[in-house]
Amino acid sequence: MQKQKRKGPGRPGPRPPPKPATNHKPNKQHNQKRAKELSRSKLAATEMEIQELRAKYDEIDANSIERFAQFPLSQKTQKALAEYKYTTPTEVQRQSIGHALQGKDVLGAAITGSGKTLAFLIPVLEHLYMNKWSRSDGVGAIIISPTRELAYQIFETLKRIGKHHDFSAGLIIGGKNLKFERTRMDQCNILICTPGRLLQHMDENPLFNTTSMEMLVLDEADRCLDMGFQKTLNSIIENFPPDRQTLLFSATQTNTLEDLARLNLKDPVYVGYGAAKPTAAAAAAAAAAADTKPGTSTAVLALPELLQQSYVVLPLEEKITMLWSFIKNHLKQKIIVFVSSCKQAKYLYEIFCKLRPGVGLLALYGSLHQDRRIAIYEDFLRKSHVVMFATDVASRGLDFPAVNWVLQLDCPEDVSQYIHRAGRSARNKARGECLLVLTPSEEEHMIGTLREQLHLDIRCVHIDPKKLFSPRVKIEAFLAQFPELRASAQRAFLAYLKSVFLMRNKRLFNVLSLDLDAYAQSLGLAVTPRVPFIEKLKWRQKQQAAQPQPESVPELRAPSRRFGGGDEEEEEEEADDFIKIKRRDHDVEGAAVDLELTLDAQVEEPELVVPKREKKLVTKAALAKKAIKKNLQVNSKLKFDEDGQTLADERNQMKALTAREQQKQKDDDGGINLMLSKALLNEEDQYDKQRFRELVKRRHKLQREKLRKKAEQQQSDEEQAEEDDEEQQQQDEMESESEQSVDLSWLPDPDKLYKKRVNDEEEEAEEEEQEQEDEDEDEPAFKKSRITDKLTLLDTEAIAANLLAS
Numbered sequence: 001m002q003k004q005k006r007k008g009p010g011r012p013g014p015r016p017p018p019k020p021a022t023n024h025k026p027n028k029q030h031n032q033k034r035a036k037e038l039s040r041s042k043l044a045a046t047e048m049e050i051q052e053l054r055a056k057y058d059e060i061d062a063n064s065i066e067r068f069a070q071f072p073l074s075q076k077t078q079k080a081l082a083e084y085k086y087t088t089p090t091e092v093q094r095q096s097i098g099h100a101l102q103g104k105d106v107l108g109a110a111i112t113g114s115g116k117t118l119a120f121l122i123p124v125l126e127h128l129y130m131n132k133w134s135r136s137d138g139v140g141a142i143i144i145s146p147t148r149e150l151a152y153q154i155f156e157t158l159k160r161i162g163k164h165h166d167f168s169a170g171l172i173i174g175g176k177n178l179k180f181e182r183t184r185m186d187q188c189n190i191l192i193c194t195p196g197r198l199l200q201h202m203d204e205n206p207l208f209n210t211t212s213m214e215m216l217v218l219d220e221a222d223r224c225l226d227m228g229f230q231k232t233l234n235s236i237i238e239n240f241p242p243d244r245q246t247l248l249f250s251a252t253q254t255n256t257l258e259d260l261a262r263l264n265l266k267d268p269v270y271v272g273y274g275a276a277k278p279t280a281a282a283a284a285a286a287a288a289a290a291d292t293k294p295g296t297s298t299a300v301l302a303l304p305e306l307l308q309q310s311y312v313v314l315p316l317e318e319k320i321t322m323l324w325s326f327i328k329n330h331l332k333q334k335i336i337v338f339v340s341s342c343k344q345a346k347y348l349y350e351i352f353c354k355l356r357p358g359v360g361l362l363a364l365y366g367s368l369h370q371d372r373r374i375a376i377y378e379d380f381l382r383k384s385h386v387v388m389f390a391t392d393v394a395s396r397g398l399d400f401p402a403v404n405w406v407l408q409l410d411c412p413e414d415v416s417q418y419i420h421r422a423g424r425s426a427r428n429k430a431r432g433e434c435l436l437v438l439t440p441s442e443e444e445h446m447i448g449t450l451r452e453q454l455h456l457d458i459r460c461v462h463i464d465p466k467k468l469f470s471p472r473v474k475i476e477a478f479l480a481q482f483p484e485l486r487a488s489a490q491r492a493f494l495a496y497l498k499s500v501f502l503m504r505n506k507r508l509f510n511v512l513s514l515d516l517d518a519y520a521q522s523l524g525l526a527v528t529p530r531v532p533f534i535e536k537l538k539w540r541q542k543q544q545a546a547q548p549q550p551e552s553v554p555e556l557r558a559p560s561r562r563f564g565g566g567d568e569e570e571e572e573e574e575a576d577d578f579i580k581i582k583r584r585d586h587d588v589e590g591a592a593v594d595l596e597l598t599l600d601a602q603v604e605e606p607e608l609v610v611p612k613r614e615k616k617l618v619t620k621a622a623l624a625k626k627a628i629k630k631n632l633q634v635n636s637k638l639k640f641d642e643d644g645q646t647l648a649d650e651r652n653q654m655k656a657l658t659a660r661e662q663q664k665q666k667d668d669d670g671g672i673n674l675m676l677s678k679a680l681l682n683e684e685d686q687y688d689k690q691r692f693r694e695l696v697k698r699r700h701k702l703q704r705e706k707l708r709k710k711a712e713q714q715q716s717d718e719e720q721a722e723e724d725d726e727e728q729q730q731q732d733e734m735e736s737e738s739e740q741s742v743d744l745s746w747l748p749d750p751d752k753l754y755k756k757r758v759n760d761e762e763e764e765a766e767e768e769e770q771e772q773e774d775e776d777e778d779e780p781a782f783k784k785s786r787i788t789d790k791l792t793l794l795d796t797e798a799i800a801a802n803l804l805a806s
């Protein structure tokens with residue numbers, strides 16, 4: 001009988017007897033009923049809460065509010081605020097949240113780092129809550145930000161303070177999966193997006209509609225409304241329902257009537273503007289006074305109190321030395337270095353990484369992949385001792401904690417750009433410092449404007465030359481070693497000049513005042529790259545000077561462009577054509593630029609002049625043609641034999657010959673001689689075939705030789721092996737024989753005996769030798785048997801006798 005296997009502990013035992021069947025139905029029904037009751041009571045509670053809150057809206061008095069709990073906010077929002085230790089509202093929050101809750105349009109302006117994000121996120125959440133918004137209701141609020149990182153930051157803040165609400169939110173920014181966004185967008189209640197991506201979805205996504213949308217927020221509103229995004233934003237706004245609530249926030253707020261009209265604002269509340277609303281006349285006056293954009297005025301032009309500001313004046317070519325020395329002297333600090341273009345940020349990052357300053361380095365700019373940008377943003381957020389080279393993508397809204405220094409290496413375009421860059425430091429009542437680097441030609445205008453508009457007492461810093469360390473020699477060495485770094489330096493050089501060239505404010509940015517050679521050398525470039533647009537500009541100026549001046553001075557359309565800031569701008573940086581500008585809203589036709597002329601001058605189309613070339617441009621193709629004509633051999637290859645003698649390259653000779661013949665023919669009849677070309681090609685073909693055959697033959701010969709040698713080697717190995725085998729066999733036989741036979745060792749050695757007989761003399765010598773050896777070894781009197789090499793009985797007796805005697 002077979003033994004039954006015992007069941008292991010893990011194995012299931014016999015099934016327990018089935019429980020008597022119970023009727024689940026009453027329980028289920030009971031649960032459903034209970035759930036319904038619960039949800040009904042929940043709804044009733046929510047309804048009651050909403051009623052109570054709404055009743056309090058009219059009583060909100062911003063001046064008496066000291067804590068968030070005093071605002072009529074939902075339990076869910078209050079709970080999240082308390083969890084993240086937001087107990088006391090900042091000034092802008094105190095002043096704006098009440099109005100926003102009441103459903104008014106708000107224009108909020110407050111210094112950088114003063115908490116504007118919460119000032120609009122809280123009303124957004126409350127609005128949807130009060131209107132009992134659910135997932136199925138679609139998009140209720142849209143928040144637009146000019147940069148992707150800022151949109152991401154707002155999204156993260158929303159996730160925190162909206163964590164107890166049931167709304168869904170989506171981040172819609174460029175560089176992400178469009179398909180994924182497309183399928184999810186219609187399910188989102190709150191969308192946080194950049195203008196370009198939002199418009200793309202509006203145009204391409206049939207599932208996306210904004211008819212239900214009730215709230216629009218523009219963060220960094222002045223940037224969203226400025227020329228860079230003008231057309232995109234106009235198209236977006238067209239798709240929104242007109243009866244929505246709109247909130248605009250920025251540290252440098254717009255209040256031009258034109259912008260307000262575009263947004264269809266209804267009697268907006270101004271927060272952070274003082275008591276008086278700007279009238280049309282005031283707005284016009286402010287616009288006239290504005291330095292950069294006619295028709296714009298900024299409401300708040302202030303910087304945090306704890307921000308220390310200073311500036312330094314340096315020639316352009318000294319900037320890298322100054323930056324290197326600055327970083328070396330501030331290794332234990334968190335620093336942002338602002339430059340004008342992506343290519344500069346990239347090059348500075350690359351070369352400083354090679355130079356190894358002894359502190360972590362990062363670079364954030366628009367042409368990086370989106371995931372990389374977010375990773376760098378988060379890296380900078382986390383680290384406490386780090387230097388980040390950035391373009392203006394990082395200048396607005398980003399809330400990096402504890403930034404010690406903001407270094408504006410390239411002059412900002414205007415006062416608002418200065419404010420936003422500087423505002424990355426000294427946030428939320430923390431301390432910070434800002435250093436502005438100016439070239440001598442920028443100093444007067446920029447400092448004058450800052451003093452005038454910001455009433456700023458900015459101090460000038462003089463750098464001790466002893467504290468400057470120039471990394472130029474090292475940079476030059478790296479550039480010589482790494483061609484890709486050299487190319488990057490060239491791109492940075494051109495990108496900076498392009499940025500200066502395209503700036504609107506020609507009084508501040510004068511590309512002709514720059515010493516290009518010195519600047520190129522400071523970047524480590526041995527040869528100054530050609531700058532076609534500056535050459536063209538100079539040529540045009542020359543042309544203008546030669547032409548007789550018309551009576552009325554035409555306004556010369558200066559190439560103008562805002563730099564930095566939005567992603568859309570940054571992505572354009574990739575264009576290699578330095579004259580061609582994709583953006584249609586910018587006038588960069590490039591008419592002659594007279595730096596003395598003001599923009600207020602009368603507008604008149606300049607006469608179209610067809611430029612006559614003074615000198616024919618020398619192209620690479622032309623140079624190549626010249627070389628062919630002269631019969632120069634470009635890139636000829638020299639081969640050397642083992643003795644160091646040059647080998648004639650038959651192919652090159654052949655080419656030269658055919659080229660010469662072709663040339664001869666060309667000289668004869670001009671144009672292309674098809675017959676001759678065909679014949680030459682055939683000839684070349686024959687030559688190639690011949691060469692190929694030879695090569696194949698040579699290879700076969702070599703192979704044969706190799707095989708022969710291998711076979712010989714194999715044969716000799718086999719012979720050797722055979723011999724070895726024979727020897728081994730013989731030895732084995734001998735051994736086996738000796739093992740099987742009787743011990744005959746006592747017999748005299750026949751060889752020796754035979755030898756003795758054959759050669760007595762030899763034996764004598766051997767004996768002598770043996771005697772000698774014996775003497776040397778100092779052997780005792782007894783000796784081993786010569787025949788058997790063993791001690792005989794006699795010998796043993798002799799030993800014993802010797803021992804006894806001694």
Ligand SMILES: Nc1ncnc2c1ncn2[C@@H]1O[C@H](COP(=O)(O)OP(=O)(O)OP(=O)(O)O)[C@@H](O)[C@H]1O
Nearest residue numbers: 088089090112113114115116117118251397399428
């Ligand atoms: N009521 C508050 N209490 C404490 N901290 C706050 C409060 N409100 C905001 N903050 C913090 O202040 C910091 C700056 O906030 P935020 O980024 O919203 O400033 P901002 O005004 O939008 O700045 P910017 O003008 O640069 O965009 C953030 O770290 C935020 O968490």
